[in-house]
Amino acid sequence: MTDSTRPTALVTGSAGFIGMHVCERLLADGYRVVGIDSMSDYYDVALKEARHARLARSNGFTAEVGRIEEPERLMRLFEANTPDLVVHLAAQAGVRYSIENPRSYVEANLQGTFELLEAARAHPPEHMLLASTSSAYGASTEMPYRETMKADTQMSFYAATKKATEAMAHSYAHLYGLPISMFRFFTVYGPWGRPDMALFKFTRAILTGEPIDIYNHGEMSRDFTYIDDLVEGIRRLADAVPERPEGGVVPEGDSLSPVAPFRVVNIGNGAPVPLMEFVRAVEAATGREAEKRYLDMQPGDVPATWADTSLLNALTGYAPTTPVEEGVGRFVDWYRGYYAV
Known part of the structure; x- marks a missing residue:
C-alpha cells in the first residue's frame, strides 16, 4: 500500500503516553499518521522525544512540534493532509496542576479544541474521536458511571475544561454534521x-x-485501564461512526445525541480496584515492600471511579480484560528497561 492509497489519521498529542500508543496501532493498521505535539515541559520532555523517535522508525509517520492553540496551525495541517480520521488527545492534563496553573488548561484544552473544530469544519474528516475524562462525572456518587448520567458537578478545573470540550464538540456536530465520538477514559496506565x-x-x-504517598488514607478506588485495552477501544470506536438519529429517536442506553452525529463513550476496565490492592500489585512487580505515607484527600480529587462499559461493548463488541497485576508487571518491566534500573 502506497502513501497515496493509505487512509490518513491526524493524532494530536502524538508524543504523549496515549498518543504514542494510538499512533503505533494506526500505523500497524495501515494508516499514514500525521502527529502534532507541543512537547510542553509539564513533564520530562526527553520521554516525549523518545516516544516520537520510536514512532519515527515506522514507515508512514510524520509529526510536527507546535501548539494546537496557535491560530491557523491546525488549519494548515488539515489543508495539507486532509485526514480521514482525527484522534484528538492533546490536552493539558492533571487535576492538581489545574489548581496551580488554570490558564494553561484554557489555552490547550479550550482554545486548542476550538482550533481543531474550526479546521475540521473547513476540511471535514470521516470521523473525529476526542478525548474526555472520567473526571467529567465529578461529584456523582452513583456508580458505575453511565454515559447517559447527568455530569454537571466537575471537581477540578481540568475536568471542567474537558466537559466544556464535549459541549463545544456537540455544537459543531449539530451545526456542521461532523461525526464526533467523545471517549471518557479511566486512570490509564502501562509502559511509556x-x-x-x-x-x-x-x-x-x-x-x-x-x-x-497514599491519599485519603488508602480509602480510594480507581477503574484502572491498561493502555492496550484503551487503544483497542479507541481503534474499534473509530469504525463506529455516529449518525444523526432519524426523528431524534435514540436507542435506550445510547448516549447518541438526538440532534447530532455525536456520542459519548466510556472506555474503562469496568471494575474498580482499591488503591491498596493496586499498591500491592506494584510491590509484587518490584519485589519490594513500599514505605507508606498516609495523607488526606487532595483538592479536586474523587474517592472512586467505575465505568459502565456496556455501551462500548454494544457498539464494538469489545470489553477490556487486562488484570491489574499483569498490566502493572508490564509497566515495571518497561520502567526497569528504560531507566536501566
Missing part, C-alpha cells in the same frame, strides 16, 4: 506512562527506597 501518574511515582519511589 506519564511521570505524574501514581504508578510511575510508586514504582520510582519503591525502587529508590523512598516513601510513597
